Amino acid sequence: MGFASSLGNDISPQARYASSVSEPTADVVVIGAGIVGASCAYRLAERGLSVRILEAAPIPAGGSTGRSAAGVRVQFSQATNILLSWKSIQAYREMPEAAYTQLGYLLLVPVAEWPAHRKSVALQRDLGVPVEVLPLEAAQRVVEFVPDGLAGATYGPADGVVDPHGITLGYLRRARELGAHLHLETELLQARALSGGWRLETSRGGFSAGCVLNAAGAWAGEVGRRAGLEIPVQPARRMVYATGPLPWPHRYPLTIDLDSGFWFRSEGARLIFGRSNPADEGFVEGMDWDWLEPTLEVGLARFPWLEQAALDRKASWWGYYEVTPDHNPILGWMPGVEGWANACGFSGHGVQQAAMVGVLMAEEIADGRARSLEIGPLRYERFLQRQAVLERNIV
Template sequence: MGESAVYTADVLLIGAGIIGAACAYRLGERGLKVRILEAASAPAMGSTGKSAAGVRVQFSEPTNILLSWESIQEYRQMPEAAYRPIGYLFLVPESEWPQHHKAVELQRSLGVAVEELCLEDAQHIVEFNPKGLAGATYGPADGVVDPHGITMEYLRRSRTLGVELHLEAELLRAFRQGGVWRVETRRATFEAPYILNAAGAWAGEVGKRARLEIPVQPARRLVFATAPTGWKHNYPLTIDLASGFWFRSEGERVIFGKSNLAEVGFSTGMDWAWLEPTLEAGLDRFPWLAKTALDRKASWWGYYEVTPDHNPILGRMPGVEGWVNACGFSGHGVQQAAAVGRLMAEEIAEGRAATLNIDPLRYERFSSRARVAERNIV
């Protein structure tokens, strides 16, 4: 690309993570000319590639349940997704049981199989200290996938539909002019009637460069890994809702973590000081973790893209012609990407998403009292 080159499209899609790739594929199916602008030197280098790879339907709000459930159905049919239904096990404190029970009733009413377990039955799945707990819930269709494999497959399908991927194409400035968005990068300029912001942890910064306020911030999250344990295990992704500590099997290892909710911004590297409070919470509930050894080289970090209510921002930007958001997933992007791709294609090609009501996740909620009160945030 020369410096004076101008490339046109119907949609400029910012970000080649799993959300951007799914959206590109579905837009390409609609016959739209799509160009993906990715700041990194390869796809899936941000939150997608650093994800703990879980997919679950155990949410408390209908929109989140359905976004995840419909995505899991698609991943089941995609060999590249490497979907493994290892399950999610929630250990629920006494104070949270009434609300959690209501969430299970909602999940079941939407056609999702979720089980309520007494503490004794839950102990047959994972050994834990039952102090302060009322019960557990288990989602047998929840599990893990290969986010990188899914992203690359969507991009492969996209290429067959004429979608073009531009790497090292960081959006430096974007402005609306003559009925199109004009995007400037270091190598070229791009023009299209639509921009779809799927920039993940960088979505807020992308908005600023277009003089838009998009409430998405990066938040570093750490995944600690043990050395091979020396015993056979197939632990589901288990979450102690009392502390926020989670873990699951990863081959012969156990991976685990706990979100530092005070951390916001582009911090980099492993925060080893956070290991102590993480382990303190983990050992209190799961004393057997003391038998494991940490493998620092196998541990990793990445970013959540968080919004004020920890729910994504989907759909058209109010009062801004041709700008659509699919960002702010707050750790739920991998598990909702397949459904979001279809919905954003509807939003752009048909004028409005139709197969699922995304109104609770639209930008307008931030200027009203109609916030989505999702309780099952990890």
């Protein structure tokens, strides 16, 4: 029996507890007003639950969501990730605020990774996802590159870019139209489980709820600690460098050299590009200009024509990934903890999967179990049972 089913025609235990205190109450409190939290809040409100969204920042989508490179792709190595992204892309196609643009993703694959990559492509195709295998000569007609060390390329024609900020605001607007409340500049300080619900202390006073959904992005681990829970999500800083306008017309797909991790794509008349620094962990703020040289070193080796582009420092930005040990999100109920659920740890692909995650988390909380997609491989229990499987296609 799910949380919503327990409401019935009588007052639920959660509602009985909530009505006994003079403070804001809700069936579900969502922590975080980024794209994942907004999607979940909308779908929960759609199911008839009372929802409050707590956001520590003064604006929604001010963290990882607003600083994303905005790409959406289906080229993952695990079925759950493939389907989460594919179903989300289909939702974004129908959402005006998403501004979905079918730019495509081009992955350049080194020889050593080619057999495993081909297996991933076979899985993607088995799941009904459009992915093309390209010989290097064909890929070079899309983007010029030095082919040394590469075996082939794959291209996702339905992959592309979206407007994460627009999506977040769209979901929040829909949620509020259904009665949800958004509380900005409301930082969670402590959460305590009580009989039939949760008591939350925040920078704006107390809240009570039957259920808490942790969608706090890079801060999800800290949110868990403030509730006495260990949630393995760590922040990792990532750079997005921008060029000035290029002197030629272009519409480059989001192109990733899997050998080095260097990526770029067209952004209007300019390019944006980057490369993850595995040593850049924790809540470190600001641009890392020292990382620009090692990023460009591998980028120019593969794409020598980039030398013609000028860097625009003012247009560059940084943001956080929310990283888990296996680079997969944590979805679903927290084992052994009544009324606490997680939707966090997306390791760089939260924007890509947020639409479907909202549907699944609404099912998880309202019905007791997500049913539209099997999320077993993404549940917290995988860490307890040592069953975590690394997602290979993370950049």
